[in-house]
């Protein structure tokens with residue numbers, strides 16, 4: 074077992090603890106271990122008489138946890154370059170904070186000697202945390218404060234030197250406590266969702282630089298070699314992980330999702346974008362794509378490097394945009410200029426903001442403008458009409474600096490729409506903006522969004538794989554039957570993946586059995602499929618218990634009114650809304666929950682100690 | 684009207700995506716066919732001058748390939764129970780295996 078670094082920024086104390094085998098056996102690592110730790114904090118606060126709802130997401134009492142898992146940094150494990158971040162509360166949603174990122178940072182944290190970093194308290198001046206070969210220090214960051222993500226990464230990387238050096242940091246958006254800001258690493262990789270950049274900003278923690286050469290051991294090397302070879306072979310041979318994702322990246326989804334009538338357009342007023350071809354993966358490949366860039370140790374390498382040679386949106390080096398970012402900054406806003414989307418995506422990385430929430434919040438503002446709900450003096454000349462590329466790009470940097478109308482966009486779509494008196498136009502669940510699939514045309518993702526613990530999220534349980542892509546099996550997207558079950562299965566398995574921690578994209582080719590084999594060899598425990606999925610279920614349920622403590626339950630497992638009452642006007646799902654109630658009833662029954670709350674019996678069955 | 688023309692009585696659009704575009708050199712093509720999926724793809728293959736296109740959509744036994752996503756007016760062939768009869772104005776889209784998230 075490895076080590077946990079516990080840093081209190083208020084007292085500037087640094088402690089090292091051992092990773093507990095007992096906890097890891099029940100919660101693996103990554104997200105699972107972080108959920109367990111955060112729950113202990115909640116209990117501690119409650120014992121001190123502090124109610125969970127009174128924890129200020131931007132106060133020193135919030136806790137931020139960066140966690141790797143048993144697979145992170147293990148060479149030969151399928152796509153092992155990721156880490157998970159959690160906070161007790163998200164400033165955007167008020168619920169738990171949770172995000173995941175790729176790049177090099179996760180593996181390099183392990184090579185620097187730690188499995189997990191816990192950040193408590195808040196500094197009294199800008200600082201950064203340096204973790205180099207087991208040694209951790211809190212250092213002054215006054216000269217870094219105000220710098221963008223790329224400069225911060227470059228400066229700290231150069232300062233520390235060494236081969237395996239990586240920086241996770243915030244940009245101006247996190248510093249300015251923008252609720253949709255994220256934690257960035259390796260320049261273009263983002264722990265994007267739930268506004269964790271602002272949590273880091275509130276602690277005056279600019280960056281965490283990690284560097285080291287420590288080896289990550291596996292428990293059963295021979296068994297591991299065999300399991301790794303088999304899994305990588307499966308990934309290579311699988312049409313999606315061996316060919317589709319490497320060749321086209323995620324942006325290739327634009328055309329197929331649009332073709333299926335699920336590609337939300339103009340703040341979800343419809344789900345067919347007449348200009349989809351112009352912003353598709355095929356068009357990106359022909360125009361601005363220059364090469365691929367993988368996360369550490371990944372054989373899929375879905376990451377894209379892009380360049381816009383000339384014009385108003387010129388940018389000589391960028392990465393992405395991914396499918397979700399193209400959708401949010403392009404389709405949700407009705408913008409069809411791909412170069413403007415590349416640029417806006419670049420700004421999101423540079424200033425450290427979540428592309429999904431950013432694009433969706435701009436889209437919500439555009440609908441409010443279209444309906445005459447935002448007074449002109451508030452807009453200060455920012456012409457937020459659907460389809461206005463220049464205004465969309467300007468809105469992005471204005472958000473990072475809370476400049477002009479940007480101060481409203483920085484709140485995220487839920488608060489923005491509340492401020493202007495029309496909450497129904499925020500396309501969010503539990504305050505988190507939903508991603509790029511309209512559940513009126515794929516019912517499973519509807520129950521998934523509604524019940525996803527962190528809010529409107531597709532990677533909590535990617536039912537689209539089955540409903541649209543037919544991987545590993547095919548289900549009709551327009552029916553509600555068995556969708557609750559599908560959402561639960563994908564949610565539980567995603568917990569396993571995010572606690573392993575490796576990339577969700579491996580699940581196109583690998584199932585729980587492959588994971589059990591690989592993880593048994595790495596950890597030396599004899600894990601079978603059943604135990605692994607039980608671990609996933611345990612994590613999901615404990616996370617839900619925390620949500621309940623924070624005041625979220627069945628009343629919050631809902632979708633925006635538009636999806637329940639406004640039928641899709643065109644396409645294969647024409648006339649459809651989401652029949653949420655029937656799926657929700659079934660979901661709770663299968664989960665063993667009552668009104669969004671796990672029952673004591675369920676918790677006992679899963680051996681969750683409260 | 685000639686018998687042949689009566690059989691070839693519907694006009695359907697075939698769209699292809701991703702790698703298939705480069706391989707076959709077209710994005711979409713409108714063809715007159717007999718209203719079956721097989722007929723559509725065969726006519727399209729003739730029109731683009733590449734018989735391989737047929738095997739892009741059908742396997743050796745003549746069944747639609749399991750590893751292709753075939754959509755008729757946005758509905759996946761696998762979800763459309765029963766025989767497919769194409770009508771004039773229908774759009775058939777063929778995707779190689781792709782994914783994302």
Ligand code: SF4
Pocket residue numbers: 152153154175176366367368371372373374375376576577578
């Ligand atoms: S598949 Fe893509 S996102 Fe996942 S680890 Fe590989 S490069 Fe990173």
